[in-house]
Amino acid sequence: MKETDEWEWEIDPGRPWFRWELGSIVRYRDLLFRLVRRDLLANYKQTVLGAFWILLQPIMTTLVYWLIFSNIVKVPIGDVPPLLFYLSGIICWNFFSDCLNGSMYTFLTNAAIFNKVYFPRLIVPFSSMLAHSIRLSVQLVLLFLVYFLFYIGGKVSAPGVSWLLLPPILLLTGLFGLGAGLIISVLTAKYRDLDYTLQFVLRIWMFASPVFYPAGLVKGSWKWVFWLNPLAPLIELFRSACFGIGEISFPYLIICIVTILSTLILGIALFKRHELKLTDII
Amino acid sequence: MSSTIIKAEGLSKYYRLGAQGSGRFREDWSNWWKGKSIGGDEAHIWALKDVSFEIKEGEVVGFIGRNGAGKSTLLKIISRITQPTKGSVKGRGRIASLLEVGTGFHGDLTGRENIFLNGHILGMTRAEILSQFDAIVEFSGVETFLDTPVKRYSSGMYVRLAFAVAAHLTPEILIVDEVLAVGDAEFQQKCLRKMKEVSRAAGRTVLFVSHNMQALRNLCQRAFFLEKGELVASGDPGLLIAQYLQKESVQYLKQIFKDRDTAPGNDAVRIKRVELLPEFPAGGSVIDIRTALRVELEFWYEPPADTDLIVGIHLFSVAGDCIFDIASPRTTLKRGLARGGCLIPANFLNDGDYYISIVFVNNTTSRLFYFEGCLSFQVADYRENTSWYGKWIGHVRPDFRVSLEHENQGIDG
Numbered sequence: 105m106k107e108t109d110e111w112e113w114e115i116d117p118g119r120p121w122f123r124w125e126l127g128s129i130v131r132y133r134d135l136l137f138r139l140v141r142r143d144l145l146a147n148y149k150q151t152v153l154g155a156f157w158i159l160l161q162p163i164m165t166t167l168v169y170w171l172i173f174s175n176i177v178k179v180p181i182g183d184v185p186p187l188l189f190y191l192s193g194i195i196c197w198n199f200f201s202d203c204l205n206g207s208m209y210t211f212l213t214n215a216a217i218f219n220k221v222y223f224p225r226l227i228v229p230f231s232s233m234l235a236h237s238i239r240l241s242v243q244l245v246l247l248f249l250v251y252f253l254f255y256i257g258g259k260v261s262a263p264g265v266s267w268l269l270l271p272p273i274l275l276l277t278g279l280f281g282l283g284a285g286l287i288i289s290v291l292t293a294k295y296r297d298l299d300y301t302l303q304f305v306l307r308i309w310m311f312a313s314p315v316f317y318p319a320g321l322v323k324g325s326w327k328w329v330f331w332l333n334p335l336a337p338l339i340e341l342f343r344s345a346c347f348g349i350g351e352i353s354f355p356y357l358i359i360c361i362v363t364i365l366s367t368l369i370l371g372i373a374l375f376k377r378h379e380l381k382l383t384d385i386i
Numbered sequence: 387m388s389s390t391i392i393k394a395e396g397l398s399k400y401y402r403l404g405a406q407g408s409g410r411f412r413e414d415w416s417n418w419w420k421g422k423s424i425g426g427d428e429a430h431i432w433a434l435k436d437v438s439f440e441i442k443e444g445e446v447v448g449f450i451g452r453n454g455a456g457k458s459t460l461l462k463i464i465s466r467i468t469q470p471t472k473g474s475v476k477g478r479g480r481i482a483s484l485l486e487v488g489t490g491f492h493g494d495l496t497g498r499e500n501i502f503l504n505g506h507i508l509g510m511t512r513a514e515i516l517s518q519f520d521a522i523v524e525f526s527g528v529e530t531f532l533d534t535p536v537k538r539y540s541s542g543m544y545v546r547l548a549f550a551v552a553a554h555l556t557p558e559i560l561i562v563d564e565v566l567a568v569g570d571a572e573f574q575q576k577c578l579r580k581m582k583e584v585s586r587a588a589g590r591t592v593l594f595v596s597h598n599m600q601a602l603r604n605l606c607q608r609a610f611f612l613e614k615g616e617l618v619a620s621g622d623p624g625l626l627i628a629q630y631l632q633k634e635s636v637q638y639l640k641q642i643f644k645d646r647d648t649a650p651g652n653d654a655v656r657i658k659r660v661e662l663l664p665e666f667p668a669g670g671s672v673i674d675i676r677t678a679l680r681v682e683l684e685f686w687y688e689p690p691a692d693t694d695l696i697v698g699i700h701l702f703s704v705a706g707d708c709i710f711d712i713a714s715p716r717t718t719l720k721r722g723l724a725r726g727g728c729l730i731p732a733n734f735l736n737d738g739d740y741y742i743s744i745v746f747v748n749n750t751t752s753r754l755f756y757f758e759g760c761l762s763f764q765v766a767d768y769r770e771n772t773s774w775y776g777k778w779i780g781h782v783r784p785d786f787r788v789s790l791e792h793e794n795q796g797i798d799g
Contacts, residue, residue: 115464116469132506135507222483380467380469
């Protein structure tokens, strides 16, 4: 046999910003799906309520919000049935925060595996997002069920073509959580003390997003800051597509999409650039 | 002559000791704010220094060296777990690295689920696992527990299942680090056979690190000897192993303390010297099963009033099993320097790693001092006129005669 100079792979110290190796994720797709399965199985096997927990959490939160914001504090939300209003906000916010939380500790929680075996590291946050998408779709079924009940009761109109906007809206929401989570995952690997700060920021962030109040309530000259949060136009657009309420400003939507895509690109680039270096410090 | 499958050139890896930065955002931030530079004169270490080699397709290569010599770092770089600081590795074909068995096993999932999960993590596709599934289950011998969560497995079952998955991998290059240190002897034997089969029959390239010298000698066609991050020699495994053992054993064969105040011990007993003196047969320089070993001991003794002393010598296998516990007679010693010792005869210990602890007992009941793990040594294998090359089981291999003959001599000649 002859000596060959055609190598199939090369390992070197270099790490350019844009060598993403997304093709390897396709090659490892079986692992991707297996991790999604593990995520879902392992999470619900050991709990008493099992998979029902996926639905219980948004239902309980909705009821609590309904109790507090509709009956005690009385936040005006317009003509939409309060249960639908809160449930839709909660589902959107949960999906974002799940995708964020599912990826921001990637290096810390997987340090043991990452130190022992190679596979494309991006598989882990991707699989987490996929698992949360499955949870999301179960919750969406719940939302539609509740919507259907209100429709029979004559409280809401029949679903229109605008519902077709829901998948891209949710996709953007999830990708934003993923992108931000990837950036943060590099930081949490380096700085362990970020954890508390992050959870605190996340809580404030929820209050700054129109989860349990309509964006129309936000007034004044600082209104534009509120709209710079990509979740604000997304949640509003979700409700608008679903129930035909709320106002969407087109420029803010463009800013929102650009922000999300740049967050995602920055996230992946940062993650890929640091994935191997971080193995040495965690 | 087959072609080169892995080529490493000038491979170096630099580690900073201690954390990079402080590991805390607040401190790094305030340091940066105050204009303080972080690092600069931190301690650092070259875990690998300018290592170059080529490995041919189908070769089985063993890596020998002390802990910290850079073996694991090297395998980690080839496995794409960590990056080299300088140099590069090029190669062809899929790599599966087995730096630890059961990587990615999830306790809550069943054995069946974990076979798939672990297989995928190691780079197998679903179709590949399905085609090997029965073989994996059979090899591991856990079929009755396939649908039990692995957290209820015994550690032996866990390891067997994990190795079974790994042994049925189908990559071109297999990297194995020290996994044979687990499991019982019989299973280790099975794993070695499997690895041999994998390399011989399937023509796969295997890179192998182990402290099991017998396994290295049996499996490898070539060995690399690493020392302090440098590749110091490569070639015939038998030769390199002998070299390594000789170098290695010097280190732990004696401990001498000149200063009584800092020597290990207490008010009653202070150690001056413990030493293991091999009595090599003519021409020998490596401790093997034919070597008698003299344990010698000197200590400063300050007897508590009206007491006698027993000195016990405990020999342990590296896994921590006590092989013997022998003791001196009760002796009343005066204060001052005392000495003791024993002789471990030739053709008594089996090959393996051992350590010795010495105990000082007062009035047969109270323990004055326990000098734990004060000596350690490795006994190499030596065989003549036998066709059995596997690990000889048991901790001792005494030279007793086992007789075998016809019962009724002379009846049929």
